[in-house]
Amino acid sequence: MKFPQANNDQNGATAENYLVVALMPYTPRLRALAIGVVVVIVLLSAIVAPFAGMQIGRIDSFLPVVQTVLSAADLFTATLLFVQFSVYPHRALLAVASGYVLSGSFAFLQTLSFPGSYAPDGLFGDVYNTPAWLAVLWFGTFPLSVLAYVLLKDRGKLSRGSTTASIGITLTCAVGIIATFSWFVTNKSDLLPNFFLASIAQPTSVGYHANAALALLTSFVLLVLYLRRRTILDLWLMVTLLAWIPGFLSVFLAGGRFTLGWYSTRGFALIASCLLLSVLLTEMILLYSRLASALTMQRRERSNRLVSIDAATAAIAHEIRSPLASITLNSRVAREQVLERPPNLLDMDVILKDIEDASLRAEAVIASVRGMFKDAADQSTTINVEDVAKRVLRLVQHELRTNEISVVTEFRDDKSAVHADLAQLQQVMLNLVMNAIEATKDTPPDRRRLNIGTRLEGSSSVVLFVQDTGAGVRPEDQERIFEAFFTTKRSGMGLGLAICRTIVERHHGKLVLASSSAQGSAFEVTLPLVSLAKAR
Numbered sequence: 001m002k003f004p005q006a007n008n009d010q011n012g013a014t015a016e017n018y019l020v021v022a023l024m025p026y027t028p029r030l031r032a033l034a035i036g037v038v039v040v041i042v043l044l045s046a047i048v049a050p051f052a053g054m055q056i057g058r059i060d061s062f063l064p065v066v067q068t069v070l071s072a073a074d075l076f077t078a079t080l081l082f083v084q085f086s087v088y089p090h091r092a093l094l095a096v097a098s099g100y101v102l103s104g105s106f107a108f109l110q111t112l113s114f115p116g117s118y119a120p121d122g123l124f125g126d127v128y129n130t131p132a133w134l135a136v137l138w139f140g141t142f143p144l145s146v147l148a149y150v151l152l153k154d155r156g157k158l159s160r161g162s163t164t165a166s167i168g169i170t171l172t173c174a175v176g177i178i179a180t181f182s183w184f185v186t187n188k189s190d191l192l193p194n195f196f197l198a199s200i201a202q203p204t205s206v207g208y209h210a211n212a213a214l215a216l217l218t219s220f221v222l223l224v225l226y227l228r229r230r231t232i233l234d235l236w237l238m239v240t241l242l243a244w245i246p247g248f249l250s251v252f253l254a255g256g257r258f259t260l261g262w263y264s265t266r267g268f269a270l271i272a273s274c275l276l277l278s279v280l281l282t283e284m285i286l287l288y289s290r291l292a293s294a295l296t297m298q299r300r301e302r303s304n305r306l307v308s309i310d311a312a313t314a315a316i317a318h319e320i321r322s323p324l325a326s327i328t329l330n331s332r333v334a335r336e337q338v339l340e341r342p343p344n345l346l347d348m349d350v351i352l353k354d355i356e357d358a359s360l361r362a363e364a365v366i367a368s369v370r371g372m373f374k375d376a377a378d379q380s381t382t383i384n385v386e387d388v389a390k391r392v393l394r395l396v397q398h399e400l401r402t403n404e405i406s407v408v409t410e411f412r413d414d415k416s417a418v419h420a421d422l423a424q425l426q427q428v429m430l431n432l433v434m435n436a437i438e439a440t441k442d443t444p445p446d447r448r449r450l451n452i453g454t455r456l457e458g459s460s461s462v463v464l465f466v467q468d469t470g471a472g473v474r475p476e477d478q479e480r481i482f483e484a485f486f487t488t489k490r491s492g493m494g495l496g497l498a499i500c501r502t503i504v505e506r507h508h509g510k511l512v513l514a515s516s517s518a519q520g521s522a523f524e525v526t527l528p529l530v531s532l533a534k535a536r
Helices: 028-051 062-087 091-113 130-153 163-187 205-227 232-254 260-339 345-377 385-395 397-402 422-439 496-506
Strands: 380-384 406-410 417-421 449-457 461-468 510-517 520-528
Touching: 028 232, 028 260, 062 091, 062 163, 062 260, 091 130, 091 163, 091 260, 130 163, 130 205, 130 232, 205 232, 232 260, 260 345, 380 385, 380 422, 385 397, 385 406, 385 422, 385 449, 385 461, 397 422, 417 422, 417 520, 422 449, 422 461, 422 496, 422 520, 496 510
Parallel strands: 406 449
Antiparallel strands: 380 417, 449 461, 461 520, 510 520
16 A cells, blocks of 8 residues: 655645654754753763773673663564554655664674573574674664665655555565674674684773774764754654763773673663653654544534534425425416416416515525524634645545555645634535545556645735646536536535535635646635734
């Protein structure tokens, strides 16, 4: 299944982005929280640094516990990122998710091979170098994956195939990398430089060089990410990378394994692994809460409108039954009078006058009931047309994904204010978008596109346009599509566009079919602008 593709608007945000926690812009609250976490990490580093070389002794249970939890956190974070990818299939998300898969897997394999963790000499590999090289892979693959994410995230590259297949291919590649490098450092470690020779506690100079290289790589990726930061994911990946750097520095101060500095390195790594996971879980819970509240309000609003429609229908049926009965009876009598020879023209005149009066009475009933519900429903206020359009796109996101329709937004972000009823204007836009979705069902999936945006018409009006790539409206039907009870759909009452035009005209605007051809149709809603001074 393909998911909707959206071009960035001027601020780089799209309707889909606001449902993907990882791609949401970070808020001042999150930035302040991130700064607070960084301050805590720096303070902990400053406290540990003077005692980094102090020998603690070998604690065999420490590594299995800490690094197993760390690996589980990384893999859980990767799972959440894959879920985010299924909502908004940006390839950059695959890159960072694969980084967490590689990091968590190499960390766990390093635990299995480390002497004393699960076996006196480790479960596999040589005692001296296999664990060290797995640690290098652990701390090296993650920043490289983050670097790939940074290079991909601003290019707007979305996966065009099935998201399930994309995730499967990514996991297959990750497992292949893990298996290949793990086999090599396990079975061919004699071809690699030695980290340890006579003792597992005292490293050679190779270990210090490798550690310096990892520190430089992590710092470089951190700098590149800092220069391109924008989203929640950017912010907390920076904090994660920063949390790793004290661990690298501790190695130089520690002088070997089983010192306070060596143990603190694993502690900082655990903190780094849990950071993004905690933020993603928290923000997803908050987002779910907001979406649940919005859905509840939407259902309540829809229920209230259905009640109003039922009430209006019942009122019309009750009030109009009498004039209709009079028209029916008078018509029957008039037919009998026509058959008389000679016809009684005076009686015919009276009968026709009664029919006319009954018709006018029925029209008055409809007008009065309509006016009653119109007055009750209208709650006009100053609103932003683009905000309403973005809200509609969020409401129909599931339908867009299900029908494999890509979305292109062309919003101006200039706060185009109009005076309108929010619920009614949203209903108009929702109807136009749903019609566009319906129109593209017979279009090949790779050509299904919805273009929605705004433009100014002079200095007094704003135009909202909704354009699809469906089959278009037949020329003979284009003049009738706004008529009540006329429809080109296989099912439907033909009231949607008629009601939409009535709502727009009630707001002193106009709704037109701007163009229609075999390549698609474009509908335009024109509404008068409200001056900024008046809006305030």
